[in-house]
Amino acid sequence: MIVLLILITIHILHRKWQRYWLARQHQCQPPFHLPTRDPLLGLDHLLWTQRAARSRTFLVQNEQRFARYGHTHQQRQLLTPIHEPTGPLLGQGILTTDGGSWSHTRALLRPTFAKTQIPDLSIFDSLMDDLLALIPTDGRPVDLQKLFFCYSIDSATEYLSGRCIHTLRKLQSPGAEHGEDAHVAGAFNHAQAAMQTRMRLGILRVFHRDARAKESIRACHRFVGEVIDDALGKVEEDNEILAERDRPVSLYQETIIEQTTDRTRLCDELLHILLAMKYLRYCLHESLRLHPPMPIITRFANRDTVLPVGGGLRGLDPVLVIKGTMAIGDIYAMHRRGEIFGTDALGFRPERWEDLRPESICLGQHFALTEAGYVTVCLAQKFSVLERRDCRPWQENLTMTLSSNNGTWVSLRE
Numbered sequence: 001m002i003v004l005l006i007l008i009t010i011h012i013l014h015r016k017w018q019r020y021w022l023a024r025q026h027q028c029q030p031p032f033h034l035p036t037r038d039p040l041l042g043l044d045h046l047l048w049t050q051r052a053a054r055s056r057t058f059l060v061q062n063e064q065r066f067a068r069y070g071h072t073h074q075q076r077q078l079l080t081p082i083h084e085p086t087g088p089l090l091g092q093g094i095l096t097t098d099g100g101s102w103s104h105t106r107a108l109l110r111p112t113f114a115k116t117q118i119p120d121l122s123i124f125d126s127l128m129d130d131l132l133a134l135i136p137t138d139g140r141p142v143d144l145q146k147l148f149f150c151y152s153i154d155s156a157t158e159y160l161s162g163r164c165i166h167t168l169r170k171l172q173s174p175g176a177e178h179g180e181d182a183h184v185a186g187a188f189n190h191a192q193a194a195m196q197t198r199m200r201l202g203i204l205r206v207f208h209r210d211a212r213a214k215e216s217i218r219a220c221h222r223f224v225g226e227v228i229d230d231a232l233g234k235v236e237e238d239n240e241i242l243a244e245r246d247r248p249v250s251l252y253q254e255t256i257i258e259q260t261t262d263r264t265r266l267c268d269e270l271l272h273i274l275l276a277m278k279y280l281r282y283c284l285h286e287s288l289r290l291h292p293p294m295p296i297i298t299r300f301a302n303r304d305t306v307l308p309v310g311g312g313l314r315g316l317d318p319v320l321v322i323k324g325t326m327a328i329g330d331i332y333a334m335h336r337r338g339e340i341f342g343t344d345a346l347g348f349r350p351e352r353w354e355d356l357r358p359e360s361i362c363l364g365q366h367f368a369l370t371e372a373g374y375v376t377v378c379l380a381q382k383f384s385v386l387e388r389r390d391c392r393p394w395q396e397n398l399t400m401t402l403s404s405n406n407g408t409w410v411s412l413r414e
Contacts, residue, residue, distance in 0.1 A: 019304055019322060028320040029311035034065075034075040042076035049200050056395050056405055059295055063333040071337075072310030072319065124374045127154050130168035131375070132382060137414050141389035145408040147171075148375070155371055187216035192399030199298075280373055282350035285358050289341070290348060295332035295402045301325045332402070383412040 022028075037044045052058040065073075131151050135142055150167040158164035194213030198205040301321045311317035321327065338345045341352060379386075390409040397405035 019320060022304055022306065023320040026306045026318045026320075028306060029317035030074075031310050031312075031315070031319050032070050032073040034069060034073050036075065039076065045075050046200070046202070046204070053196075053200065053398065056397065058398055059330075059332045059396050059402075062330055063336060066330065066333045070315045071334075072307075072315050121374060123155060123158050124371060127151055127158075127164070127168065128375065128378050130154070130166070130172075132378075134168060134171055135383075135412055137383075137412065139385075139387075139411045139413050141409050141411050143407040143409050145404055148408075151375065152371070159367070187219035189397075189399060191216040191220055192401065196399050279350060280376060281369070282353040284369055284372055284376075285353045285356075286348055286350040288358075289335045291402060292331045292335060293401050295330065295398070297329045297331060299327045299329075301327065379412070383414055385411075385413040387411050 034045070036042055049058065052061045131147055134147055135144075147168070150171060153167050154164050191213060194210050194216065197210075198208065201208055301323050304323050305321050307319040307321055309316055309318065311319040335341065336345050341356075344352075387410060389411050390406055392406050395405040397403045
């Protein structure tokens, strides 16, 4: 036992010595440490986070923190790796893994979302009819956020599995507000919120009980399982049967069965026109800048490393990041920094993207922008008037992603 304690002590001292020399080699300085009443566990920070989340002002308050304490600061809090609290819903995927597992997952998904593999716009066109059927043309208010969510689900299932679940069509049926598809949408939102709560609680999540979250996760898994089973079932059919079917084989299925059929057919002329409309792209980028779908990113250091800036009184010196540290990036706050986006960073000005180049890091970004652009153009062609029908200020609905807590209520007229 004594020998074991000696070895452990030597290992700890050796690790501290290595970190000392790493910090000295790069001239690292510690970042600003947030004031705390609990320097041991950081429970006061946990309570602050919970209160800000319940008041739906977390992103705004966190942005104010950065403005007050600098763009890089540290705090002690009971946290755990992201894949542990999100595991019940997301498992091991591209959003919850690091290192080799992340690289393998990204390589597996990349062919599905390659720019040359974006589906024929007929998918978007057929769903557009379903969307327009749910939008009143006489000026009655409608929540576009809800309809856009269903449109995205329909297009994604059609693209990935070749089987559209037609949530938009089912919304047109009586009682659709309380039907199975409405339940799935609500379950997905609640499951995301529950995972976000688990992440904020850290290791204290073992004391948190949410029966509704468990049922919501099961509903999401049943829904996704049906889509996957349908896709895998068609994979087992031979190519002659597939050719005789009315619905086309999806790119996702072709990836599974590793077909080598040349799919270099580009999107039709409308896509080129759409992509050539620079101002439309600027508007989409500006909307994503002010309200990013994933406003918070989290990473864990799997080894001792150094960040180039963030330390010292001015935040300009390198920072030593030891193994096991959680690094949280606030995209929402970063997109509002005046030194990056100008003195009018808080305003909506699409023209700023004439001189900016957005980073393309999301595999599905091109697909999502194509879909958003197509829907925007179709709505502009169909309706001449769009008016806001909700005077309440924007309020965040922050789960694993960001949306408007009050929806997007507007009225449209031809």
